[in-house]
Amino acid sequence: MFLLFFLALIFIYIYFGLFVLIQIIIWLSVFFVSNFLIGVNPEHRELYLIRILSILVICFVFYYNSKQIINTSYLLPLTIKNVSYLSDFKTPIVFDNNRNEDKIYLYRVDNISNFLNKLDLDDNYILTMIFYPDLINYSINIPQLVLSEPILINRNSSAAIIEKYINERINVMIDFYYLDDSILEETPFGPGVIFHYWKFYY
Structure with a gap:
């Protein structure tokens, strides 16, 4: 399980870059901490809201940055030998x-x-x-x-x-x-x- 998680982080780093990886790690930490605290004290509704918020933010980070990647391109061999x-x-x-x-x-x-x-x-x-x-x-x-x-x-x-x-x-x-x-x-x-x-x- 830990190996899959580590490979997923490597994929995020390669595909999206360091800045996105840091955001994901921060919000994953919030998610896991909220899960742990819910296990300790399941009556705190604020913890459930924090968990849901962390999931939504992670989804938004992936969505936003995937759209940014679509709007990129590699340098093409344009007008070098011919127009x-x-x-x-x-x-x-x-x-x-x-x-x-x-x-x-x-x-x-x-x-x-x-x-x-x-x-x-x-x-x-x-x-x-x-x-x-x-x-x-x-x-x-x-x-x-x-x-x-x-x-x-x-x-x-x-x-x-x-x-x-x-x-x-x-x-x-x-x-x-x-x-x-x-x-x-x-x-x-x-x-x-x-x-x-x-x-x-x-």
């Missing part, structure tokens, strides 16, 4: 509600690398890219030129692949909409791309 598209990712995912934004100037060196280095090490992201000739005075109220469907990235993604893809999509944009090449002329304000990106979990 990874959201539409190709068939596993159900959960979006983070916090949208991040970054400005990428087309003619500045290491723009993409610096952006990737800002991403969290253990998270995957959905990225959308919107072209703007002027990154200083842009507004969401003006017409937007979305370069591509959403792609998937993380900190291990290839900056060279992303940069090449952006340039290809800009050329397609110019040809498709019959835009003048002057839209790509370098100015103090641009041109560039606005990155919108969200964490996602699967």
Whole structure:
């Protein structure tokens, strides 16, 4: 019996972590102590309430932390040799509600690398890219030129692949909409791309 209990604690530690294990041990101690005191003095109703409360808290701790584990993910090989598209990712995912934004100037060196280095090490992201000739005075109220469907990235993604893809999509944009090449002329304000990106979990 003791061996099974010990193995259960090891499983909790591996699966949920030390913090959850400490919570479980504390409330198990409360449960066992209340059981012992009930055996000594079964007329104390408060002890029964404490025992029930400890069981409910243990159940809640397991439930809450199991939900947290569902909303995690492993780092994926995204946009390393080729661009990874959201539409190709068939596993159900959960979006983070916090949208991040970054400005990428087309003619500045290491723009993409610096952006990737800002991403969290253990998270995957959905990225959308919107072209703007002027990154200083842009507004969401003006017409937007979305370069591509959403792609998937993380900190291990290839900056060279992303940069090449952006340039290809800009050329397609110019040809498709019959835009003048002057839209790509370098100015103090641009041109560039606005990155919108969200964490996602699967």
